[in-house]
Amino acid sequence: MTAAVLRAAGLGKKYGRRWALTDCNLEVPAGHVVGLVGPNGAGKSTLLNLSVGMLTPTAGSVEVLGAPAGKQLAKVGYVAQDTPTYSRLSVAEHLKIGAHLNPGWDHSVAERRIQSIGLDPKQRAGRLSGGQRAQLALTLGLAKRPDLLLLDEPVAALDPLARREFLQDLMEAVAEQELSVVLSSHLVSDVERACDFLIVLVDSRVQVSGEIDTLLATHYRLTGPRKDQKSMPKDQHVIAASHTDVQSTYLIRTEMPILDPAWSVSRLTLEDLVLAYMGRAAQPEQTGRPLLEVQR
Numbered sequence: 001m002t003a004a005v006l007r008a009a010g011l012g013k014k015y016g017r018r019w020a021l022t023d024c025n026l027e028v029p030a031g032h033v034v035g036l037v038g039p040n041g042a043g044k045s046t047l048l049n050l051s052v053g054m055l056t057p058t059a060g061s062v063e064v065l066g067a068p069a070g071k072q073l074a075k076v077g078y079v080a081q082d083t084p085t086y087s088r089l090s091v092a093e094h095l096k097i098g099a100h101l102n103p104g105w106d107h108s109v110a111e112r113r114i115q116s117i118g119l120d121p122k123q124r125a126g127r128l129s130g131g132q133r134a135q136l137a138l139t140l141g142l143a144k145r146p147d148l149l150l151l152d153e154p155v156a157a158l159d160p161l162a163r164r165e166f167l168q169d170l171m172e173a174v175a176e177q178e179l180s181v182v183l184s185s186h187l188v189s190d191v192e193r194a195c196d197f198l199i200v201l202v203d204s205r206v207q208v209s210g211e212i213d214t215l216l217a218t219h220y221r222l223t224g225p226r227k228d229q230k231s232m233p234k235d236q237h238v239i240a241a242s243h244t245d246v247q248s249t250y251l252i253r254t255e256m257p258i259l260d261p262a263w264s265v266s267r268l269t270l271e272d273l274v275l276a277y278m279g280r281a282a283q284p285e286q287t288g289r290p291l292l293e294v295q296r
């Protein structure tokens with residue numbers, strides 16, 4: 001396994017005159033479950049499609065498992081957002097095709113999942129519910145035994161119990177198979193449950209990426225007497241700020257200790273962190289100013 005399963009450098013994609021992904025620089029180490037989070041239209045599917053070589057970059061480059069995107073397809077599993085299946089083929093026939101096309105196919109994984117989900121092997125995919133079809137597509141992705149599994153909103157169609165069980169299966173597969181996973185989602189709760197690496201993508205740009213533990217250990221909420229951002233120490237990167245007449249609250253990123261005794265300091269939850277970066281993205285392009293500023 002290579003050190004980085006996904007590496008993007010200056011990666012961009014334009015549809016017509018509009019950039020769907022801009023100047024994306026990423027390095028995702030192996031062995032993680034990566035949560036790719038962002039609102040509708042942020043560019044998540046575009047990034048995943050570029051990563052499997054289904055789209056060609058307009059700018060920059062993307063490498064997967066140490067090779068240009070699209071060159072390692074035997075080692076990459078991809079379940080697209082619409083969980084494509086062949087409507088006229090049965091569940092069992094899907095597994096047969098999976099076994100035929102994939103050298104690393106693990107029949108026992110496929111059988112076990114189909115059984116535990118309760119899918120009838122004779123049922124045609126076209127007759128399955130949306131959630132069942134998603135389950136079939138996810139089973140094909142897992143049984144392929146890829147080194148990297150890319151999942152575009154894999155759990156969106158699943159009911160809450162199925163979603164929980166699927167994320168559990170995923171985490172077990174990562175622990176057992178040396179698998180790396182990138183999954184896009186709108187739900188921070190899913191990311192919190194299953195992921196240990198986060199990418200926040202908003203408005204075609206990566207706002208923040210990194211190991212979740214590290215991100216949570218380096219982001220803080222500071223609350224205290226009103227203070228102008230210009231007087232904040234240089235090592236404290238302000239992600240968001242809000243002020244009343246007498247009080248300021250800053251969400252900051254820093255690797256240094258916070259020495260100013262005037263601040264009451266608290267940690268952020270993952271949801272706080274994601275929302276702060278989303279709010280920051282909603283601001284126009286700017287430098288050095290608070291990125292989500294609220295004046296009360």
Ligand SMILES: Nc1ncnc2c1ncn2[C@@H]1O[C@H](COP(=O)(O)OP(=O)(O)OP(=O)(O)O)[C@@H](O)[C@H]1O
Pocket residue numbers: 015016019020038039040041042043044045046047081
């Ligand atoms: N084939 C296409 N032609 C033109 N524009 C496109 C095409 N595919 C995506 N876009 C645009 O690119 C932007 C990013 O789309 P993308 O599907 O990557 O977002 P997303 O984050 O996956 O959204 P969602 O969460 O809704 O699936 C959007 O503005 C979208 O309208």
